[in-house]
Amino acid sequence: MALNIIDLSTVPADAENLTSFLDQLCNQLDLDFASYAMVDPFHGSVHGYANYPDTWKQHYMQRGFQNIDPILHKASRSIAPVDWTRFERDDLFAKVFHEAVDFGITPQGLTVPIRGPFGEQGLLSVTRNCKQGEWEKVRRHMIGDLQHAAVHLHDSVMSSSTLARLLLRPQLSEREREILQWVAAGKQQQDIACILAISDRTVEVHLRSIRTKLGALTTPQAVGRAIGYGFISPQ
């Protein structure tokens, strides 16, 4: 991830750390607000974190918007990030955001839907008040980072439950282990591609998968964790 942001896999996934994650995300991507919501598949409870003003959070709950907000109830049906313009003609969206504007919150935003291995779903939403053309540019620029941030956040919240952590023991394929073992031996990506007679990009896509599975933001961190799990041997 290109973002320099709090690594949630190294700290407890509590409200304080999750909120700082959202704050840092907003700072680095020049966003107004960010929020994350997930339904815990083990307890059926909804976890939500947001750096919206407290007055809006209170108002939102008081009005019971969490029961009608189409962002919470529909965005997870998409596999791609959902720009809120898709809700333009949705009466319930209009109802929530008609009032949000009074709290300084723009209806210009998008939601990144995350799906986890158990089919559980998370939603990372961000907003930014700016001209439409600028928004489109910003969106294109940040979308890859947002995808990575969303899954990092989601996996961290998921694995904060002990049961989930046991179930979520990462599973590397033989090819992934092999590649990471060569990384640990100090080989460059091109060398590894050569050794294994596969393309550079195949090595790259495996490395990205390895980082996601191990909840690592960097490859060296993934090497450390893989050694910890006993997937590869220290050199």
Place this chain on the structure above:
Amino acid sequence: MIYVVDGLNADLHGELLDGMFRLRARVFEGRLGWDVEVRDGRERDVFDSIDPAYIISVNDAGRVVGCMRLLQTTGPHMLSDVFSSILDGEPPLRSPTVWEATRFCVDTRELGAGRSRNSVSYVTSEIMIAAFEYGMAAGITDAVAVMDPIMDRVMRRSGNGPYGYLGSAKPMGKVVALAGLMDCSQERIDRIREFSGIRHDVCQPERTDIAA
């Protein structure tokens, strides 16, 4: 013409989806002989019920002539749950920026050879352009596609074959199935456009009256 149909606009596109499920039945049960479940002439599986996105190609007569199904690799998808034999029993890739493409097919009964609008080659290119543009807008960098050797050959002939493969080709009905890796990039889209001569926007603009 391509329609991108997902869980948010599926109720607007019932007929398209129905046409797609019928096409899939003809291709995957009929032509390829895969062990798929067909009911009332329509092929559907469990992944169709978890809100995938579909890239659907429709000809000038309004008939569905090609399709592809997309799922995130972070959640349940075919290579993690069904096609593990292709991966030699190994766990699949998992990445926020890699999507899985399955049920990629075109209607060889309706479409001919050559490169005209009504050719296998044109519709294949059109679907790929739409899928890669949709993926790029979503921040996706790569796709892993489960496909048959004919589809693989059609793409390689057009200079757009996979840059790598995962696992190994496995018998699946009358043919084999394999998992190819493709970069979701402007370079690839440009190459497909160059080969196919398709310069226009292939996608029908998104309708925003989804919940009205």
